[in-house]
Amino acid sequence: MDADVIIIGGGFGALSTAALLANKDIKVLLLEREQVMGGRAKSIEKEGFVVDNGLHSNRFASAGPAAAVLKNVGQNLEFVTEEDSISYIYHKGKLIKRPSSAQEFMTTELLSQQGREEMLKVLVQLLQENPDEWYSRTLLDFISKFTDNGEAREFFRLIGFFIIAPQIEETSAGEVMYFVQQAQKSPRAIAIPVGGARQIIDKLAAVIERNGEIKKGCRVDQIMVKDGRAVGVRAGRKMFTSNAVVYTPPIQQLFSVIEERHFPPSFVDYARNLIPTSGVSIDFGLRQSVSDLTGSITSVDLMAMGSFPSNSDPSLAPKGKQLSTWFMILPYQKLREKGAARDAFSQLRQLIAEAYPEFFDYVEWERPQVFPILDGVLLRVGQAYPDRHELRSPYVKNLFFAGDTARARGCSGDIAFNTALEASSLILSSSED
Helix, strand or coil: CCCCEEEEECCHHHHHHHHHHCCCCCCCEEEECCCCCHHHHCCCECCCEEEEEECCEEECCHHHHHHHHHCCCCCCCHHHHHHHHCCCEEECEEEEECCCCHHHHHCCCCCCCHHHHHHHHHHHHHHHHHHHCCCCCHHHHHHCCCCCCHHHHHHHHHHHHHHCCCCCCCEEEHHHHHHHHHHHHHCCCEEEEECCCHHHHHHHHHHHHHCEEEECCCCCEEEEEEEEEEEEEEECCEEEEEEEEEEECHHHHHHHCHHHHHHHHHHHHHHHHCCEEEEEEEEECCCCCCCCCCCEEEEECEEEEEEEEHCHHHCCCCCCCCCEEEEEEHHHHHHHHCCCCHHHHHHHHHHHHHHHHHHHHHHHEEEEEEEEEEEEECCCCCCCHHHHCEEECCCECCCCCCCCCCCCCCHHHHHHHHHHHHHHHHHHHHHHH
C-alpha cells in the first residue's frame, strides 16, 4: 500500500483535504499534474512580482472556510489590514463608492431615492429568509416577490456578481441569500491573504509533507476500480495503491480518469453538463503607481472587476512598482464563440483606459489569460448547493470528492475549502469503521 489516501489534484480542495488528513496521522499521497501547486489558484513570480492566477479574495476573512481549514491544521491565515479600504462601482463613466453599510445603502448614488427604498426592502428580506427554501428558485423570482422596480433589479446583478453569478434570471436565490447572510455575520465580507494565494498553498503543503508526500508533474491517467471499490491510481507506467481515492478537479473532467460504466447514466449526464463560470483576466506589471486604490473597482455594465493588490500588500511588487489585475465574467457558451475572448480583452482594456487614462503608459508587462473554467460551477438554479454531487460516491466505494464542484456551502474557492473539511471528516470516520 503506497498511501492510506491518494488525492488527485493540487488546488485548494486537494491541498486542504490532504493537509486535514495528514494532520490526523493519515498517510497521504497527493498527485498534481503541474509543476506548480495551487491548481486554478496557483501563484507565480514574474520579474519581481508575485502574481496570483486572477483575483482570489477570501470571503469572510478569519470567519471563512479557508481560515477554518488552516486553523484545523494548526496554522494561522494572515490577512492584509484594510481598515481604510474603499471600493468603487464604475457605472456610466463614473466611479461611485460601493456601499458597505446601511447608511451608505440609503445614500448611494447608484440608485434614485425610490430605487434605494425598493432595493433595501428586498435586501432586508434576503437577510431574513431561509436559503434552503430558495435554492431551486431564481434571484429574479425572489426580487419580483417584493418589487418590480427596474433599478433595484439591476442593483442585484451587482450582488450576484460577488458570487460570480450576475444573471439574476438564472442565479439561485438561495445561494445569494447564503452569501449575504454570512457576510452580515462576518467582520469582513472579503479579505486578501498576505502574499496572495501562495500563503495558503505553502502552509498547506508544509503540513502535508509532515505525514505524506506531494508528487508534482504526476498526471493521473486512471482511477483503478476493483470489485466496485477504488483501490488506487495509475500515472503513466506507475501504479499507486491506497485504501481511498479523493478526486478534486472539476467533475466535468472525471471521465478522463475513470470509466463511465461505474456510474449510472444520470450521474454521467450531470457530470458532463455541469456549467462552470468562465471569463478572461489580465495581470499588469506597472513601472510606477497609477492609483492608490486599496479596494476594487467593479463595472456592473461590463461585469468586470479590477484592483491593485500591491497597494494593500507591498510584497507583491518591487519597490516603486505596482501590480494590477482585472477580470471579466463571460457565459461559458459565449466564451467558446470565435472571437469572444479577443472582444472581451478589448472591452476590459477600454474599461481600464476610461477609469485610468494614463494606465497603459506605465505597463512593463501584461499577462492575458482565458479561463474556460474559472469556478467549477455556476451557482444557477439546478446547480445550487442541494443539486451537486455527494462527497462520498454512492457508486464506487472508497471514492470521495472535494473541490469547487461538489456539494458544500459557499461559492468559488469557499466550496473547495468546505468540501475538504467535510470530505476529510467522512474519510476519517470510514477509516475508523
